[in-house]
Amino acid sequence: MSEKELPLREKILDISRHLLYNDGHTALSMRGIAKEAGVSATSIYLYFDNKDHLLHTLIEESVEALSVSIEQKVDANSGVIAQFESVIRSYADFAFAHPEKYQIIYMVKSESMARYPKEKFRRARRSYELLVKIIESGVREGLMEEEDPLTAAYSIWAQLHGVISVVLNQRLDNRINREHFIEKSIQHIIEGFLVRTKVS
Amino acid sequence: MSEKELPLREKILDISRHLLYNDGHTALSMRGIAKEAGVSATSIYLYFDNKDHLLHTLIEESVEALSVSIEQKVDANSGVIAQFESVIRSYADFAFAHPEKYQIIYMVKSESMARYPKEKFRRARRSYELLVKIIESGVREGLMEEEDPLTAAYSIWAQLHGVISVVLNQRLDNRINREHFIEKSIQHIIEGFLVRTKVS
DNA sequence: AAGATTGGTTAACAGTGTTAACTAGACGAA
DNA sequence: TTCGTCTAGTTAACACTGTTAACCAATCTT
Numbered sequence: 498m499s500e501k502e503l504p505l506r507e508k509i510l511d512i513s514r515h516l517l518y519n520d521g522h523t524a525l526s527m528r529g530i531a532k533e534a535g536v537s538a539t540s541i542y543l544y545f546d547n548k549d550h551l552l553h554t555l556i557e558e559s560v561e562a563l564s565v566s567i568e569q570k571v572d573a574n575s576g577v578i579a580q581f582e583s584v585i586r587s588y589a590d591f592a593f594a595h596p597e598k599y600q601i602i603y604m605v606k607s608e609s610m611a612r613y614p615k616e617k618f619r620r621a622r623r624s625y626e627l628l629v630k631i632i633e634s635g636v637r638e639g640l641m642e643e644e645d646p647l648t649a650a651y652s653i654w655a656q657l658h659g660v661i662s663v664v665l666n667q668r669l670d671n672r673i674n675r676e677h678f679i680e681k682s683i684q685h686i687i688e689g690f691l692v693r694t695k696v697s
Numbered sequence: 698m699s700e701k702e703l704p705l706r707e708k709i710l711d712i713s714r715h716l717l718y719n720d721g722h723t724a725l726s727m728r729g730i731a732k733e734a735g736v737s738a739t740s741i742y743l744y745f746d747n748k749d750h751l752l753h754t755l756i757e758e759s760v761e762a763l764s765v766s767i768e769q770k771v772d773a774n775s776g777v778i779a780q781f782e783s784v785i786r787s788y789a790d791f792a793f794a795h796p797e798k799y800q801i802i803y804m805v806k807s808e809s810m811a812r813y814p815k816e817k818f819r820r821a822r823r824s825y826e827l828l829v830k831i832i833e834s835g836v837r838e839g840l841m842e843e844e845d846p847l848t849a850a851y852s853i854w855a856q857l858h859g860v861i862s863v864v865l866n867q868r869l870d871n872r873i874n875r876e877h878f879i880e881k882s883i884q885h886i887i888e889g890f891l892v893r894t895k896v897s
Numbered sequence: 898a899a900g901a902t903t904g905g906t907t908a909a910c911a912g913t914g915t916t917a918a919c920t921a922g923a924c925g926a927a
Numbered sequence: 928t929t930c931g932t933c934t935a936g937t938t939a940a941c942a943c944t945g946t947t948a949a950c951c952a953a954t955c956t957t
Contacts, residue, residue, distance in 0.1 A: 505904085505905095523723065526943085526944060526945080527944080527945060527946085528943085528944075528945085536905080536906095537905075537906060537907080538945085538946090539905085539906075539907085539946080539947085540904075540905060540906080542945095542946075542947085543903090543904065543905070547945075547946075548945065548946090622870070625870070645877070645881075647870065647872060647873060648873050648874070648877060648878050648881055649881070651863070651869060651870060651873055651878060652860065652878060652881055652882040652885060654863075655856075655859040655860045655862075655863040655882060656855075656856035656859045656860060656882065656885075656886070657859065658859045658862075658863065659855040659856045659857065659858045659859020659860065659862070660852065660855045660856060660859065662855075662858075662859070662862075663851070663854075663855040663858065669851060670822070670825070670847065670851060672847060673847060673848050673851055674848070677845070677848060678848050678851060678852060681845075681848055681849070681852055682852040682855065682856065685852060685856075685889050685890070686856070686889075688889070689885050689886075689888065689889030690885070705935085705936095726912080726913060726914080727913080727914060727915085728912080728913075728914090736936080736937095737936070737937060737938080738914085738915090739915080739916085739936085739937075739938085740935075740936060740937080742914095742915075742916085743934090743935065743936075747914075747915075748914065748915090
């Protein structure tokens with residue numbers, strides 16, 4: 498067969514990602530994935546220990562993609578504020594460009610995350626460290642005022658995540674313009690962390 | 698029996714709320730609820746059409762409690778900024794005081810929410826209208842600068858929700874002090890919306 | 898050619914939401 | 928007082944779920 502027969506493992510991940518995004522995570526069943534892949538349900542267990550393991554693999558994959566995307570876009574040679582803004586916008590851009598990947602990171606809630614091995618979070622942490630370093634530079638240059646850059650980094654991320662998830666989960670009032678909401682929120686988050694200089 | 702035999706419907710809601718908070722929402726089963734209530738699983742269907750309906754009832758209940766809590770605490774006679782801060786802090790206070798209720802509002806994700814009748818959101822909207830009016834007052838008094846108070850209200854709420862859900866879902870780095878994180882984030886959200894007056 | 902490994906299969910178990918059909922008791926009307 | 932109806936529950940069954948155990952048919956190694 499000249500068909501693009503990519504290995505079953507990858508095929509399962511692809512299908513799962515799609516089903517997850519289209520039908521939600523309670524609708525995701527091993528049998529459903531298997532049927533879509535044209536294979537028996539138990540075959541999935543040749544590549545994944547269980548459903549959790551499959552989900553965790555998807556999460557890891559998405560975290561990796563998000564991290565790479567951020568790290569690629571930030572230009573270490575540009576100014577601190579530009580870097581700061583770049584990280585934040587890259588994060589949001591990724592979320593809206595790949596909602597199925599972004600959602601996966603948070604879709605699977607605590608029930609399943611409690612079983613998620615903690616050391617796997619290290620990859621995600623690296624992106625924080627980047628943001629922390631930028632904030633530290635900003636503080637040194639007198640552009641920001643933060644006695645605790647790590648807390649600040651997490652606060653930024655939390656606020657940003659709130660904005661993104663509200664949009665992606667379509668919980669926005671329909672009187673509100675989506676793009677306007679996003680832009681305003683991001684601006685507020687960014688400006689709120691810069692030292693306030695009164696410009697008429 | 699002199700036992701507090703509250704009506705089965707209420708008993709089911711109580712038990713569901715607890716199971717939901719303790720074991721997560723995939724672990725919530727009709728049979729599990731029934732066993733806890735000492736009743737057969739199908740009895741639940743005498744009071745709720747299906748599992749969705751049960752969940753939606755819990756959501757409605759929580760939204761109502763949250764709204765009442767906010768509206769009670771805000772003092773219409775106090776200054777605009779005090780009212781503004783009061784709404785925000787009431788929201789967060791409720792979330793941390795009744796995490797099982799707050800979580801329910803957002804725990805059930807889009808899969809089930811898509812089936813949630815839209816008119817039921819009206820109650821939730823009322824709290825936004827309150828915040829919108831406060832912002833409008835703030836703008837009139839020159840304390841805030843927002844060309845679109847509705848968008849601003851949703852932005853505030855989204856950022857706040859992000860902060861709260863990060864804490865409640867225990868996604869916070871363990872090097873970070875929880876209370877410090879909450880306080881800093883709330884301060885940032887509040888101050889970010891006030892007109893920037895440079896005070897040395 | 899023989900043995901082991903790879904990549905799948907089918908059958909089965911226990912648990913899920915939900916429906917249909919039933920039953921025991923309470924209440925009102927004849 | 929008995930008949931019928933309503934209420935609040937029951938049991939049995941269906942179609943689905945994740946997962947395990949046992950099996951099989953190629954393919955690779957020696």
